[in-house]
Amino acid sequence: MKGRVDRNFFLADAVTVARQLPGMDLVINAGEKYGRFMITETEAYLGSSDRACHASRGRTSRTEPMYLDGGHLYIYFVYGMHWMLNIVTGAAEDPQAVLIRGVRQYTGPGRVTKGLGIDGTFNREDLASSGRIWVEKTGLRPDLTAGPRVGINYAGEPWISKPWRFIIRNET
DNA sequence: TCAGTGATTAGG
DNA sequence: CTAATCACTGAG
Numbered sequence: 001m002k003g004r005v006d007r008n009f010f011l012a013d014a015v016t017v018a019r020q021l022p023g024m025d026l027v028i029n030a031g032e033k034y035g036r037f038m039i040t041e042t043e044a045y046l047g048s049s050d051r052a053c054h055a056s057r058g059r060t061s062r063t064e065p066m067y068l069d070g071g072h073l074y075i076y077f078v079y080g081m082h083w084m085l086n087i088v089t090g091a092a093e094d095p096q097a098v099l100i101r102g103v104r105q106y107t108g109p110g111r112v113t114k115g116l117g118i119d120g121t122f123n124r125e126d127l128a129s130s131g132r133i134w135v136e137k138t139g140l141r142p143d144l145t146a147g148p149r150v151g152i153n154y155a156g157e158p159w160i161s162k163p164w165r166f167i168i169r170n171e172t
Numbered sequence: 173t174c175a176g177t178g179a180t181t182a183g184g
Numbered sequence: 185c186t187a188a189t190c191a192c193t194g195a196g
Contacts, residue, residue, distance in 0.1 A: 057182095060181070076179085078192065079178080080177025081176075081178080099191055101191085150191070175193105175194100180189085180190090182188090183186085183187090
């Protein structure tokens with residue numbers, strides 16, 4: 001039940017992966033930054049039809065990493081100050097990703113990347129083979145709450161209301 | 173509640 | 185080239 005999560009896990013769809021990541025550990029081994037952080041909150045962005053997903057606006061240079069196969073990272077910079085950490089899911093050419101919104105020590109997607117030292121140099125990194133970032137199973141089966149995603153009102157219905165945000169109960 | 177901050181994107 | 189937008193955060 002332990003060890004690095006393999007590529008196969010990330011080839012499932014984004015909602016399935018987003019539901020299973022909470023309770024697993026995100027491991028960072030990058031120079032001065034080193035640590036193990038339990039994932040507590042995720043959100044799924046499900047491909048070209050999901051109007052909240054960047055890829056629904058078409059294939060651009062920014063969204064290109066989402067077209068890689070599952071297990072790669074999609075990192076982007078937003079609001080002039082925050083890096084967002086996303087794990088690509090599904091097969092190649094099928095753009096989906098899971099946003100890591102929280103780990104046990106850092107709540108909020110911008111604070112996660114700041115706390116873990118994740119920036120644009122991690123874009124396209126492969127969790128299945130990287131020496132500086134990967135995911136490990138813990139055997140935990142946390143109790144989850146599902147709800148609508150944050151900050152995507154521009155997407156309109158039905159996307160605003162999809163319960164694709166997953167949080168471990170009693171963790172914020 | 174609201175301003176900061178700059179990459180990204182669509183459009184002329 | 186310009187201008188709008190933004191998967192956020194921290195201060196008030």
